[in-house]
Amino acid sequence: MFKRIILASSSPRRQKILKTLFENFEIVIPQIEEIHDDDAIHTVEKLALLKALNVFDKVKDAVVIGADTVVEIDGTILGKPKDLCDAESQLCKLLGKWHSVHTCVAVVSWGEMWLKTQTARVKFRKVPKEVVKYYAQNYSLGKAGSYGLQDFGGVFVESIVGDPYVVIGLPIADLWEYFYRKGWWSSETKRTDDEGWF
Template sequence: MKKLILASGSPRRKQLLEQGQLQFSISTSTVDETITEPLNPEEVVEQLSLRKAQDVFSRFDDSIIIGADTIVSINGTILGKPKDEEEAFQMLQQLSGNEHDVYTGVAILSKEKTIVFHERTIVSFWELTTAEIEDYISSGEPFDKAGSYGIQGLGALFVKKINGDYFNVVGLPLARTVRELQNFQNSIS
């Protein structure tokens, strides 16, 4: 059985894979995440997850690598991780009272095979006050999260409803990833 490596330093993805009872190690990707060509959100997360997996695969080519990337999209605008408090405020203000999409792309690759897929979850936010947004930003939680919020943390207080995989919003569609990985491993053994 090949060694499984997660190409991500995300503590949330690590926790999710542990929840899935997978044995794996971590090697963080250092790939540039800049997208220059015009792509839709599905293509962006699939391309970035594949880039991350390929980056780690170049160092561990005898393993199975899982790469993942999550973005938030609202009205055709992709919201990544905020650079500063001002950008976090603008993102949260944009999400306030609105519905947005969360996409996570996942790439699984080895010498024998590569699969790439994505999941989409629709999230609706309550109307947020300026004070709520400022208090949340002062917690520090928004700064390493796409769209400036974490559904698994204090950001949960903003969520009115979701349609789709909750874990996808956290950063990895766990059930689908585990099933895809099982099929992947069966097809190369």
């Protein structure tokens, strides 16, 4: 087992997911500017890697996990909303339509970088404007596309094609497989008090 595992994220949902894999890990918030370019896949891969590298540059003796998620609809990237008005606008764009959620996980350790990107397709149902407003005011900030599958945002979702953990923001199976193949995960590292999402 590697000496230190660090999650380069301030996201509570990513922290909760990682707790299902490892009993002990540290959280260090990366200091990067999250700038989106025109290509959604390139954006998530660049930002996930930048987050991991930014933290690894400070610690060097650890395995650092970075991740990034964006929502894409009709070729437009929806990142984290700037404010409540932006959150409502993003949610309204998604109502009744299919969209893509792209998540990349980057793992950086001494002498190695690993990236894995996955896409899930999500269809939103139509909901009343009051529900959009309620959600935006209480849940949207800090979430790509202004929603999260793991909270009340699940009421928006009519259908998902792909891994739900891509939508939540940290594909647990991909991450586990990487750590398992490297010999950095065993049943002894797994928590016994994990709750899961579903």
